[in-house]
Amino acid sequence: MEQKNTKVHVANLKKSFGKLEVLKDISMDITEGEVVVLLGPSGSGKSTFLRCLNQLEVATDGTIIVDGFNVTDKHVDINKVRENIGMVFQHFNLFPHMSVIENIMLAPVELKKMTKDEAREKGMQLLRRVGMEAKADVYPPQLSGGQKQRVAIARALAMNPDIMLFDEPTSALDPEMVGEVLEVMKELARGGMTMVVVTHEIGFAREVANRIVFMDGGYIVEQGTPEEVLKNPKEARTIDFLNKVL
Amino acid sequence: MGAILNTYFSMLLKSLGNTMLLTLLALIFALVIGLIFALMNVGKNRVFNLIGTIYVDAVRGVPLIVLAYFIYFGIPQGMKSLGFTDFRLTALQAGVAALAMNCGAYMAEIIRAGIESVDKGQMEAARSLGLPYGTSMRRVVLPQAIRTMIPSIINQFIITLKDTSILSAIGFPELTNTGKTVASNTMALIQTWAVIALFYLVVITLLSKLAKYMERRIKRGTEEY
Numbered sequence: 308m309e310q311k312n313t314k315v316h317v318a319n320l321k322k323s324f325g326k327l328e329v330l331k332d333i334s335m336d337i338t339e340g341e342v343v344v345l346l347g348p349s350g351s352g353k354s355t356f357l358r359c360l361n362q363l364e365v366a367t368d369g370t371i372i373v374d375g376f377n378v379t380d381k382h383v384d385i386n387k388v389r390e391n392i393g394m395v396f397q398h399f400n401l402f403p404h405m406s407v408i409e410n411i412m413l414a415p416v417e418l419k420k421m422t423k424d425e426a427r428e429k430g431m432q433l434l435r436r437v438g439m440e441a442k443a444d445v446y447p448p449q450l451s452g453g454q455k456q457r458v459a460i461a462r463a464l465a466m467n468p469d470i471m472l473f474d475e476p477t478s479a480l481d482p483e484m485v486g487e488v489l490e491v492m493k494e495l496a497r498g499g500m501t502m503v504v505v506t507h508e509i510g511f512a513r514e515v516a517n518r519i520v521f522m523d524g525g526y527i528v529e530q531g532t533p534e535e536v537l538k539n540p541k542e543a544r545t546i547d548f549l550n551k552v553l
Numbered sequence: 554m555g556a557i558l559n560t561y562f563s564m565l566l567k568s569l570g571n572t573m574l575l576t577l578l579a580l581i582f583a584l585v586i587g588l589i590f591a592l593m594n595v596g597k598n599r600v601f602n603l604i605g606t607i608y609v610d611a612v613r614g615v616p617l618i619v620l621a622y623f624i625y626f627g628i629p630q631g632m633k634s635l636g637f638t639d640f641r642l643t644a645l646q647a648g649v650a651a652l653a654m655n656c657g658a659y660m661a662e663i664i665r666a667g668i669e670s671v672d673k674g675q676m677e678a679a680r681s682l683g684l685p686y687g688t689s690m691r692r693v694v695l696p697q698a699i700r701t702m703i704p705s706i707i708n709q710f711i712i713t714l715k716d717t718s719i720l721s722a723i724g725f726p727e728l729t730n731t732g733k734t735v736a737s738n739t740m741a742l743i744q745t746w747a748v749i750a751l752f753y754l755v756v757i758t759l760l761s762k763l764a765k766y767m768e769r770r771i772k773r774g775t776e777e778y
Contacts, residue, residue, distance in 0.1 A: 400678035
């Protein structure tokens, strides 16, 4: 069998905000093409963990290696590494003063990865992929939540990242819009994208995840395939959590 | 009043022009100064934060007229004692410097507040795409911040315009200083100062109306968001 590469290597990651230690000792490897879903109660450190991977939160201690780059090393050019890590946020964070297509073109053009024409073409291609090509020239405030999030996914894909981070991508959506966003994410997963997803959508986790990681109190409590974690959880805290959400 | 307007109208108009020149030059430099110190204050660098805070607090804590005297009378003497005997400072240069420093401190606060009014998710989204801090600030944060800043900037423009009258104290022939000349020539004090007040009033009212109009337009613009 073909040996898959390790995309993300996290060792003994700790993160504190002042005196509050949010991540206590996290170690995890993620291989190429793997879809990892992080579950856990709020305040368990899932989002912080995700944000440490691209250093939107600077780790207090430990090592994070993404694509072979040690992002916790201050000498590593974090901007270069971030080009390969797309991120999708709970509140979309589209740039309201730019049209949909300009949102997508910004990074490739500013970072001189593509000419304007190339970036526009690539942008339209991505918009088609998320079913938003008709809205290319619209400004984000005129879109629904689901549409915003699909555009945000397209924007995150513009730099051709090989890892995608999703921070509760459907939590701010009206229920009827959750499906369209999850559909785009499933399509990405089927295409072999390495994904780390913080979500409360157990159905998505069951269907798409290769691995579910259950976190609580800044630790990884339990992890395994959806089958193992969702059907036969071993830890009391996992069982307790699943009883509440299922 | 009519007699004063007849005799001195062109002189008053010219000095109003000087007032506007002083205001505009000061405002342009103040925007640059304000942007620099605002960026120092919003960044994470402690040394820059400190420099920014000291500048803003120091300038706001000194009356404009004292600042103007310091620059116009103090600095040339200081330069001479350092051996720069050719150093000259015109009243316009000193006036613009004093006003720009003063206005720049207030501008720094306006710009800082504007930047901080932009949701921090905007900066995070830009950075997550691999854009450097400066590019993210320039392309994503500042364009949104400017919208909220415009009414305050026009307001500051009006304050600066009124503050130029203080610079009559260093002899620059702006509107108030010309008023002094006209008053002592004609000895018609009530009429002269009423005319001077009227000149300021007209310009400032027009600017206030512009500020209100811009504010309404921006409000309408943000409702689409």
